[in-house]
Each structure stands twice: as C-alpha cells, then as structure tokens.
Amino acid sequence: MDDITSSARAEAPRVPWRLRLFGRLLESWIRIKPDPVDPKTLLLPGVPVCYVTERYGLSDALILEQACREAGLPSALVPLENVTTRRKRSYFATSMRNSLFWNPARRRPPTEPLAELMQQLQLLPDTDVQLVPVSIFVGRAPNRQSGWFSVLFSENWVVVGRFRRLLGLILNGRDTHVQFSQPVSLRSVLAEEQGQPQERTVRKISRVLRAHFRRIRAAVIGPDLSHRRTIVDAVVNAEPVQEVIASTALKENIPREQARSRAHDYALEIAADYSHTVVRSLSFLLTSFWNKLYDGVTMSHFERVRAAAPGHEVIYVPCHRSHIDYLLISWLLYTNGIVPPHIAAGVNLNLPLVGPLLRRGGAFFLRRSFKANALYSAVFTEYVSQLFGRGVSMEYFIEGGRSRTGRLLQPKAGMLAMTLRAFLRESRRPVMFQPVYIGYEKLMEGNSYIGELSGQPKEKESLFGLLRSVKKLRQHYGRVAVNFGEPVFLDDLLQQEAPDWRASASEEKPEWLGRTVDALAERIQVSINRAADVNPINLLAVALLATPKHAMAEVDLIAQLDLYKALLAELPYGERITLTTLTPAQIIAYGEKMQWIRRIRHPLGDVLTSEGKQATLLSYFRNNVLHLFAASAWIACCFINNRRMARASLLRLSRLIYPFIQSELFLPWDEAGFIERIQATLDFFIRRGVIALDAEGRVLNRGAGQGDAAFQLRTLAHSLLQAFERYYITIAVLVKHGPHTISSAELENLCTLTAQRLTLLHELNAPEFFDKALFKGFIQQLRERKVIWTDDAGKLDFDAALNIVAKDAKVILSREIRHGILKLAPEPKPAPPPPAAADRAA
CATH class of the missing domain: 3.40.1130 (Glycerol-3-phosphate (1)-acyltransferase)
Structure with missing residues (x-):
C-alpha cells in the first residue's frame, strides 16, 4: 500500500521548478485578500477546475497559484486533470498573450484554449470541466500607511507594461485582491447550445467572460470614464x-x-x-484628514x-x-x-x-x-x-x-x-x-x-474663503x-x-x-x-434648550436624559435608528468635554448650562432628531396648560394636528399609524408614572405643576411648542388681515417679520423659529387641506375651519403667548378712500 501511495505521488503533476522559485520570491511579499473568504465553497465537487483570468502575465499566474494554494484549491500551473489538451496549465486568459519578443507561435487567438476544451468534452461525454473566473487587482485601495507612489501605481483600467506592473507589485503587493466568481459548467453550456456550431458557442462563452470581467472591474475600481x-x-x-x-x-x-x-x-x-x-x-x-478632524x-x-x-x-x-x-x-x-x-x-x-x-x-x-x-x-x-x-x-x-x-x-x-x-x-x-x-x-x-x-447675506464661496477656513x-x-x-x-x-x-x-x-x-x-x-443617529449632543440639546436660561440642575438633567433614552429604546422610531450607548452621566461628561455645556458648581447641586452662541448652535443638533420626539412632545404639549384631558379629546386633536407636523418633520405614519403611536406613547408615560389614568381609563392626569413628572412633560413639550407658535402666528396674521387682502408671499413675509420680532422680545435662541421656509410649508398644507385658497385676484380666502384651528390653539398655547402674538401681528393697511364724486363723474 505504501508503494502504491508513493507511486501515485510521484506521478502527480508538479509545478515547474522555475515557477515554484518565482512563486516563493513573490509569496514573501504578496498578501492576498480573497473574495469570498473561502472560495472552495463555490466549486462543483468532483469536477476538474480550469481558471479564467482577464489577462496573461507571469505575476497574475503566480498570484493565482498562491491564492489557490492558500484557499486549498487545485493548482492553476499544472495540466488539467482528466482532460488532455496541448496546454501545460489549467488556466487561460480572455485577452491576447503579450510576448516580449515577436513569436507567431505564441500569438494564438484567445479563444483557442476554450475551443480545445470544448473539443475534448465532445470526445469524452462523461467528463465535465468547470470554468472559474478569477479577477486579480493589485493595490485597489491603498491604506493610510501606503506611500504616495502606491496610490499612483494601484489598479486601474489602463493596460500597463511589465515595468509598471513590477512597480505596482513592489508598492501595492500587500494589498492584492483576488475575486473568485461562480463556476460555469462547460457540460451544461454544451447541453444548452446543442445543435449550434462549436465556433458560435466558443464566441458566446468568450463574450460572456469578457463582459463578466468588465463588470467586476467596474464594480471594484469604478467604470472607465477617463475619456x-x-x-x-x-x-x-x-x-x-x-x-x-x-x-x-x-x-x-x-x-x-x-x-x-x-x-x-x-x-x-x-x-x-x-x-x-x-x-x-x-x-x-x-x-x-478624518483622523485629525474627527474622533471617528x-x-x-x-x-x-x-x-x-x-x-x-x-x-x-x-x-x-x-x-x-x-x-x-x-x-x-x-x-x-x-x-x-x-x-x-x-x-x-x-x-x-x-x-x-x-x-x-x-x-x-x-x-x-x-x-x-x-x-x-x-x-x-x-x-x-x-x-x-x-x-x-x-x-x-x-x-x-x-x-x-x-x-x-x-x-x-x-x-x-x-x-x-x-x-x-x-x-x-x-x-x-x-x-x-x-x-x-x-x-x-x-x-x-x-x-x-x-x-445676514450668504457668504459666497471663494478660494480666499476656503483658505480662511483652514484654521477651523x-x-x-x-x-x-x-x-x-x-x-x-x-x-x-x-x-x-x-x-x-x-x-x-x-x-x-x-x-x-x-x-x-x-x-x-x-x-x-x-x-x-428613519435612519437617524442619536448622539450625546442631540440629547443634551433637546433637554437644555427647553429651559428659559438653557440651564438645568444635574439631577434633573440626568432624569430627563434617562427618560429620552428609555423612550427611544422602548418605542423605536425605526429599525435603523442608532442610539448612543453612553449613560446620562457619561453624556453630560461628554458634553463638557466637547465644550457644548458648562458646569456651575453649587453647594445644593451642580447646574449644567449652555450659554450664548453655544446655546444657539445647539438648536441645530436638537432639530436633527426633533422628529423622533414628535408624538411624545405632542402629548406633552397637551398637558402644558391642562392638568386633565380625556383620552378621546387628545386623540381628536392628534388627528387634526398630524398633517401639519407630518409635513414639517417628514413623519412616516398615516393618520391611523400616528394614533397607534400616540396610544403606545401614552402607555409608556403611564408605566413611567409621568401621566396617570383614572379608574375608568378615560381621563389622563398629570401631576402637580411643581412635581418632577410635570417638569419632565414641560421640558419635552418645548421641542414642539415653537412649531405650534409658528402655526398660530400664521393664523393670527391671516385672520387679522381678513379674506381677500394678502397673497401667500405677503403672508409668508409678514409671518417671518412677526416671528423675528417675537424672538427679539423673548430672547429665543432658535434661529429656525423665523425660517420663512417653515411658514411656507405650513401655508402650503393649509392650501392642500382646503382651509385656505387663492381667489381670482391672487389673494387668500379662508372659511370657518380656520377659526376652529385657532380655537384649538388654546389647548396648547397659554393665554400670554396667544395675546403676545396677537399684539405683535402687524395691523392691516387701511383701505384707500373711495374716489370723490367729481372723480367718479370724470
């Protein structure tokens, strides 16, 4: 038995010694990343393997052989098993061989190896061969340790010479990608093309292989758009x-x-x-650049x-x-x-x-x-x-x-x-x-x-402005x-x-x-x-900007952050939302490290605050995630001025207001879905003890105004309260001027000016409060819902439904806010006097 085994080993084909020597030298430098990681799983069991590459070349052959050896695949540098052809290797390329010296014998057409295989299979009806396309890329994506020349000599669409290929191997050999594709059974192809001339079948397979390699190269290094x-x-x-x-x-x-x-x-x-x-x-x-600019x-x-x-x-x-x-x-x-x-x-x-x-x-x-x-x-x-x-x-x-x-x-x-x-x-x-x-x-x-x-006017982009921004x-x-x-x-x-x-x-x-x-x-x-990331700065902004001076006792801030995290975790907005893993205490520490907030030491407990320009900038990061709190903030708004509210009334108001906040915040639910979200959020608040339910389950109650639960609701409500203030500004200005008096553009401008003035008087650090685009969106929603419309003269008209909306605003906005807005809303211009009798006669 040992003699038979030794004899079998002796008769097994071996890779020529010159190729083995070159392979050893190259192997000491080349590092291959196979795709897939285990190419052996692609192969058809028991079927001889013939590899197909995009081009000929000694380096490609040696890289292919190394990849096969590391993956436990049959060698590419020995004759094909069980199939006799003139070829000494079990691979071929789809391109013409490039000889260093002119040799007509080596300028055979690239389809010849495939034609030989097809002829052999016709002679051996019980034999099959699987073609495995293999794409080789040297230096596709240099890493941060790569040198500048590594980038220049990495893989591209250009057909390079031997010297450039050698430089590419030296500089980028440790970043070599070898992609094995699904094998093609030649026996199956013959069966499909039965009755067709062999030349036609060979050309078809060659064309499919070339298209495959172009597609893989385009996917890996991009399409050839250099011209x-x-x-x-x-x-x-x-x-x-x-x-x-x-x-x-x-x-x-x-x-x-x-x-x-x-x-x-x-x-x-x-x-x-x-x-x-x-x-x-x-x-x-x-x-x-990213490593210097960002932590990750x-x-x-x-x-x-x-x-x-x-x-x-x-x-x-x-x-x-x-x-x-x-x-x-x-x-x-x-x-x-x-x-x-x-x-x-x-x-x-x-x-x-x-x-x-x-x-x-x-x-x-x-x-x-x-x-x-x-x-x-x-x-x-x-x-x-x-x-x-x-x-x-x-x-x-x-x-x-x-x-x-x-x-x-x-x-x-x-x-x-x-x-x-x-x-x-x-x-x-x-x-x-x-x-x-x-x-x-x-x-x-x-x-x-x-x-x-x-x-302020938008600063025009310029090269000088770009150079000035380098200091940032x-x-x-x-x-x-x-x-x-x-x-x-x-x-x-x-x-x-x-x-x-x-x-x-x-x-x-x-x-x-x-x-x-x-x-x-x-x-x-x-x-x-629905794919938002909630980072520590987002959560700090939502919490701190809800207070008049953008300050909060540390114990209250921790409780508020804990409520927000629990809300987002238990009632996920979408499956692709990501939420910071930091605890509330760690979030505060991170905000201090990033210099968004400042700690004020006090014997009765530290206070965290965001001041001046930092507080204004934080509004940007609050707005990134405002939509995540839309349902919960709406519920909280309903309890700012009301200690008790029937569940049915809250749901009725939710249906009324939803189209407007849906349009502004791009919320994902239809009306029924939003109501379900409201119900689930109410259950969450009841479990947390933020809201209580009466014995009959019909009336919702919040705690006393001085309690922690009421404070948490007020803080949560603030993130959406400014939207309702904008809505009320729009309605107040329109009603004050009356129907058939102003156009949509005039209404947008008047609303923006009113909001700007309100900001100056009340020190609101929220520049988006008077963003004209938000007023424009709300006016468009009113038009789409037929609450307002344009008359023949281009002026706005409205019906009694607008008064209902204004009446419902009393539930959300306090009397002080409503009266303040009405006072600031611009007065309509007096109508011109009618022409005198003499003028009419003239």
Missing part, C-alpha cells in the same frame, strides 16, 4: 440636444454651429473628468446596501448638513469596496484649483437655476441620461442646499425628475435610491448658518455617524403610483410623472429620518 471628451460629444450629438440647438439657432437668429458651440461649452462646464488616480489619491489623503466615523447598515445594490442602478440621496458630506460618503464607499458615485455639485464650488480636483473626483456641476435656459437644461438632462445609460452611480442632495436649521428641507425635485425621465429612456437596470443620514456632533459652518438665519481644521469636531436608510426601489414605487406606467413611458411628460416624483421625494426624506 471626458467622449461623453461630452455624446451629449452634444444626442437627438434631444440637437433639436434644442436647432430651435435655439432659429429663435436667436444665430448660426447653428454657434448654438452647437454653446452647447459644447455647457457640456464641458457640467461634465466630470473622473480620474481613478485622483480618487485613490483623495482616499489616501482623506484617511489622515461610524457607519451603520452598510452591509444591507452591499447586499441590495448588485443589479441595480444606485442613486445615493443623503441629507445635506455640511460641505464635508460630499467627501465623507465617497470616501466611506471607496474604502469599503464600493465605487464612489458621480456627485451633482453646485457650480459655486467650481473654484480655481478646487473645481478641477472635485471634477476629477467625480463631481459634475450644475447651475442653481436654469429654467429660462432651454439649451443648458437640455444639455444637463442629457448628461444625466448618459451617466445613467452607462451604469454610473450618482449622488445628489434633493434638499437643494445645506440645511441651515438642522431639519430636513422641503425637497426640490428637479434631479429626481431628470433621473426618472432617464430611467424611462434607458431602463436597462432597476433603480435603487439609497437614503443616507449624516449626523455630526459639531459643524464647521455653524457660525455662518446662524448669521444667515438672522438675516485645528478644532475638535467629535464623532460622525453615517447611517444607510431603507432603500426606495423605483419599480415598486411606479407600480404603486402608476401601475400602467410602461404603456406611457415613451411620452414626454406622462400625467403621473409629477405625483410620482413628489411621492419619491417624500419617501426618501422619510427614510432618511
């Missing part, structure tokens, strides 16, 4: 753009070539100039994105809090093996030096408004369609700009509409919108946001959280909003397009909110 001129020419020559060029030339009486040149300039102004080298360089630099960047639910994304056109739609958002998401995706998207950026960021760098990182630029420029609009729309058709992932901010208040802004649906039209034109793959929540603990732009909300990099900005929300699949949405959408997809503007875009925008915003 900017190609996409610009494609945009200008597209039929929709050519039509607008012709109409522009006719309308402006200019030569067609001049209009075409203008379109070409627009396309150059817009188009990204994607560079894999620049992307890797930025990734290399940003790793050090945490990412949640990313694996769900990775699982759902394959086979989809992915559109990333984050909330927009800071200029850092652009870089942060692209860096996170790239370092986690996902190609960074092309990003729609405002043309105001196309600054000298900065603009070209962003453009090479995948940014394409758009003007703030281009409705009046039909040619620019056509070029930009076609550019988006070209990206879409080429399978390029995109990222844009549907809020249109950075939020100055910390809330989600009402979406601007322009990019969504363009994406939807592009899908109708180029619906090759299903589309997945991926909402992303970004949560900071401190913002670089905080001071400028306060100034803009207070009426010395500050400490805490941690950043990036949470990926529940994706929105466009096919599913279309099926809900327009079941017969395919029948009208070819129309220029189907009747269902507008409502579908609005529904898509709403769902994205809701999904972003």
Whole structure:
C-alpha cells in the first residue's frame, strides 16, 4: 500500500521548478485578500477546475497559484486533470498573450484554449470541466500607511507594461485582491447550445467572460470614464440636444454651429473628468484628514446596501448638513469596496484649483437655476441620461442646499425628475435610491448658518474663503455617524403610483410623472429620518434648550436624559435608528468635554448650562432628531396648560394636528399609524408614572405643576411648542388681515417679520423659529387641506375651519403667548378712500 501511495505521488503533476522559485520570491511579499473568504465553497465537487483570468502575465499566474494554494484549491500551473489538451496549465486568459519578443507561435487567438476544451468534452461525454473566473487587482485601495507612489501605481483600467506592473507589485503587493466568481459548467453550456456550431458557442462563452470581467472591474475600481471628451460629444450629438440647438439657432437668429458651440461649452462646464488616480489619491489623503478632524466615523447598515445594490442602478440621496458630506460618503464607499458615485455639485464650488480636483473626483456641476435656459437644461438632462445609460452611480442632495436649521428641507425635485425621465429612456437596470443620514456632533459652518438665519447675506464661496477656513481644521469636531436608510426601489414605487406606467413611458411628460416624483421625494426624506443617529449632543440639546436660561440642575438633567433614552429604546422610531450607548452621566461628561455645556458648581447641586452662541448652535443638533420626539412632545404639549384631558379629546386633536407636523418633520405614519403611536406613547408615560389614568381609563392626569413628572412633560413639550407658535402666528396674521387682502408671499413675509420680532422680545435662541421656509410649508398644507385658497385676484380666502384651528390653539398655547402674538401681528393697511364724486363723474 505504501508503494502504491508513493507511486501515485510521484506521478502527480508538479509545478515547474522555475515557477515554484518565482512563486516563493513573490509569496514573501504578496498578501492576498480573497473574495469570498473561502472560495472552495463555490466549486462543483468532483469536477476538474480550469481558471479564467482577464489577462496573461507571469505575476497574475503566480498570484493565482498562491491564492489557490492558500484557499486549498487545485493548482492553476499544472495540466488539467482528466482532460488532455496541448496546454501545460489549467488556466487561460480572455485577452491576447503579450510576448516580449515577436513569436507567431505564441500569438494564438484567445479563444483557442476554450475551443480545445470544448473539443475534448465532445470526445469524452462523461467528463465535465468547470470554468472559474478569477479577477486579480493589485493595490485597489491603498491604506493610510501606503506611500504616495502606491496610490499612483494601484489598479486601474489602463493596460500597463511589465515595468509598471513590477512597480505596482513592489508598492501595492500587500494589498492584492483576488475575486473568485461562480463556476460555469462547460457540460451544461454544451447541453444548452446543442445543435449550434462549436465556433458560435466558443464566441458566446468568450463574450460572456469578457463582459463578466468588465463588470467586476467596474464594480471594484469604478467604470472607465477617463475619456471626458467622449461623453461630452455624446451629449452634444444626442437627438434631444440637437433639436434644442436647432430651435435655439432659429429663435436667436444665430448660426447653428454657434448654438452647437454653446452647447459644447455647457457640456464641458457640467461634465466630470473622473480620474481613478485622483480618487485613490483623495482616499489616501482623506484617511489622515478624518483622523485629525474627527474622533471617528461610524457607519451603520452598510452591509444591507452591499447586499441590495448588485443589479441595480444606485442613486445615493443623503441629507445635506455640511460641505464635508460630499467627501465623507465617497470616501466611506471607496474604502469599503464600493465605487464612489458621480456627485451633482453646485457650480459655486467650481473654484480655481478646487473645481478641477472635485471634477476629477467625480463631481459634475450644475447651475442653481436654469429654467429660462432651454439649451443648458437640455444639455444637463442629457448628461444625466448618459451617466445613467452607462451604469454610473450618482449622488445628489434633493434638499437643494445645506440645511441651515438642522431639519430636513422641503425637497426640490428637479434631479429626481431628470433621473426618472432617464430611467424611462434607458431602463436597462432597476433603480435603487439609497437614503443616507449624516449626523455630526459639531459643524464647521455653524457660525455662518446662524448669521444667515438672522438675516445676514450668504457668504459666497471663494478660494480666499476656503483658505480662511483652514484654521477651523485645528478644532475638535467629535464623532460622525453615517447611517444607510431603507432603500426606495423605483419599480415598486411606479407600480404603486402608476401601475400602467410602461404603456406611457415613451411620452414626454406622462400625467403621473409629477405625483410620482413628489411621492419619491417624500419617501426618501422619510427614510432618511428613519435612519437617524442619536448622539450625546442631540440629547443634551433637546433637554437644555427647553429651559428659559438653557440651564438645568444635574439631577434633573440626568432624569430627563434617562427618560429620552428609555423612550427611544422602548418605542423605536425605526429599525435603523442608532442610539448612543453612553449613560446620562457619561453624556453630560461628554458634553463638557466637547465644550457644548458648562458646569456651575453649587453647594445644593451642580447646574449644567449652555450659554450664548453655544446655546444657539445647539438648536441645530436638537432639530436633527426633533422628529423622533414628535408624538411624545405632542402629548406633552397637551398637558402644558391642562392638568386633565380625556383620552378621546387628545386623540381628536392628534388627528387634526398630524398633517401639519407630518409635513414639517417628514413623519412616516398615516393618520391611523400616528394614533397607534400616540396610544403606545401614552402607555409608556403611564408605566413611567409621568401621566396617570383614572379608574375608568378615560381621563389622563398629570401631576402637580411643581412635581418632577410635570417638569419632565414641560421640558419635552418645548421641542414642539415653537412649531405650534409658528402655526398660530400664521393664523393670527391671516385672520387679522381678513379674506381677500394678502397673497401667500405677503403672508409668508409678514409671518417671518412677526416671528423675528417675537424672538427679539423673548430672547429665543432658535434661529429656525423665523425660517420663512417653515411658514411656507405650513401655508402650503393649509392650501392642500382646503382651509385656505387663492381667489381670482391672487389673494387668500379662508372659511370657518380656520377659526376652529385657532380655537384649538388654546389647548396648547397659554393665554400670554396667544395675546403676545396677537399684539405683535402687524395691523392691516387701511383701505384707500373711495374716489370723490367729481372723480367718479370724470
């Protein structure tokens, strides 16, 4: 038996000694990261293995052999088992062999090895061979220890020579990725192609393999978009753009070539100039940048994105809090093996030096408004369609700009509409919108946001301004959280909003397009909110800003933070919400460390406070998570001026008020769902002893005004109270002026001025209180619910329902607040006197 075993070992094919020597030398340097981790699980048991690579090369062959050996797979450098061919190796490449010296014998077509295998299988009907595609990438994503040249010589789309490949191995060999794909049974292919000529079958398999390798390379290092001129020419020559060029030339009486040149300039102004080298360089630099700027960047639910994304056109739609958002998401995706998207950026960021760098990182630029420029609009729309058709992932901010208040802004649906039209034109793959929540603990732009909300003009972006902001990099900005929300699949949405959408997809503007875009925008915003991260600063802001002087005894603050954490844990807003693990005491200590709050020592107990500008800035972080407390804060508001309230009355008022706070805070429930949430929150308060229930279970009671329970309710109510004050300002101004006297725009302006004046008189540190966009949203909701409407003269009219809303405000707002608002509301201008009799006669 031992002799037989020894004989079998002697007859087993061995790797030639020269390849073994080179392999040993390379193995001492190469570090392979296989994907999947255990490739052996992919193989068909008992079937000979033939590997397929993208290109020939000694280094690729040795890396493949090392990966096979480490994974316990059959060798790639020995002849194929049980199948006789002229080949001495059990692998081949889909590209032509590149010989150092011209040798016709080595210039055989790349399909020859596959044709030989097919011939052998036809001669051996009981034999099968499995083709295992293997993709090899040297230096895909250099880490923070990598040198600068490592970035330059990492993997890309360029076909490199031997010297460059050698440099790549030396510099990036320790970051080598080898991806094994699902095997293909040649016997199964033969069965499917039975009766077809062998040459046709071989060409088909080769074409499928080449497409597979291109798809894998695009997924790992990004699509080949290095030729900017190609996409610009494609945009200008597209039929929709050519039509607008012709109409522009006719309308402006200019030569067609001049209009075409203008379109070409627009396309150059817009188009990204994607560079894999620049992307890797930025990734290399940003790793050090984040480590200096932040204590860490945490990412949640990313694996769900990775699982759902394959086979989809992915559109990333984050909330927009800071200029850092652009870089942060692209860096996170790239370092986690996902190609960074092309990003729609405002043309105001196309600054000298900065603009070209962003453009090479995948940014394409758009003007703030281009409705009046039909040619620019056509070029930009076609550019988006070209990206879409080429399978390029995109990222844009549907809020249109950075939020100055910390809330989600009402979406601007322009990019969504363009994406939807592009899908109708180029619906090759299903589309997945991926909402992303970004949560900071401190913002670089905080001071400028306060100034803009207070009426100061927005500071225009400039290179000088950018250089001045460098000093901010010395500050400490805490941690950043990036949470990926529940994706929105466009096919599913279309099926809900327009079941017969395919029948009208070819129309220029189907009747269902507008409502579908609005529904898509709403769902994205809701999904972003359902993936919020609740950090220590958010909780401190919600608690401290509810007190008149933004100060609270330490024992009370701990109790309040404990209530908030328990509420969010026991009644989760959504499954993707993340909540700080710090205890209330640790949250306070962290707030002191971040210099958001200050401790005042006192013999009867320390007081924690936030003062001046810090308190104003904290309102931003309170607003980040305001929606999480909407139901509980509404209940608390009902008990500010009432010690007892019937459960039925509270639920009636909840139904009345919900549409308005739903629109403002992008809440996820319908009316029935909100009522269920209210009921569950009431049960939570009863369990905690914050609210009591009478013996019959009909009437709710809060404790005495001086008790801890009443204090906790008052503090919780404050986060939503300012919304109701804004609502009452709007109603008071409208009723005071009467019907048919002011327009929507005039009402918005008067409400903003009233709120500003109220802020000055009452020292409210909440700049968003007089944000015109919030008043505009409430007025729009009143119009949608037919409470107010516009008459033929463009003025607002209303009915008795508005008086009911004003009456219900007494439940929430105290008499002092209501009278103060009524007093501050501007008086209507006196009507002009009627013309004199003589004038009428004239």
